[in-house]
Amino acid sequence: MKHVVWKAYWDFEKEEKWLNEMSSKGMALTDYSWCRYVFTETPNNDYIYRLELLEHVPSHAESVAYIRFLEESGIECVATYWRWIFLRKKSSEGPFDIYSDIESKINHYRRVSTFLGTIGLINLFAFLLNIINGIVSSFRYNSSYLTYISPLVCINGIFGVCLTWLVIGYLRKIFKLKKEKQLHE
Secondary structure: OEEEEEOOOOOHHHHHHHHHHHHHOOEEEEEEEOOEEEEEEOOOOOEEEEEEEOOOOOOOHHHHHHHHHHHHOOOEEEEEEOOEEEEEEEHHHOOOOOOOOHHHHHHHHHHHHHHHHHHHHHHHHHHHHHHHHHHHHHHHOOOOHHHHOOHHHHHHHHHHHHHHHHHHHHHHHHHHHHHHHHHHO
């Protein structure tokens, strides 16, 4: 039976955890699009899920080769969205870790923080431009500043701040991993 769940996540690790919890309840992810998860019923804990942000879009030659390599290793690519891929492996086949060393984890966190940071900065830039435009317009037309502030402007600001906060969290993780790497060297 097919189940559709609408849910939004800011943090891919929390999303991964939730997908694995759904798997433990007998729900296997079969498709994803923006905030829309499609599940089918399977035996409990049949799959382990991981999410990865690729360096290029999934249709790029390097990404296609990488996904093919994963599939040859027994890992299934369930869905793609922008540069994100949703991967799963049968739990009966043992643990499923994409990153075997600290350096590969650091590189992935860098990709994620760069990706989210870029989107966050674009939103903050749009927010600031709209605020400046509102101030200039209020002086030019001698009216209230609030007349020129739309809900979209506020959403840009909130979205930009949230993404910036998330990026700071990933940068902290990178810093901790670098310290851990130095200890092992």
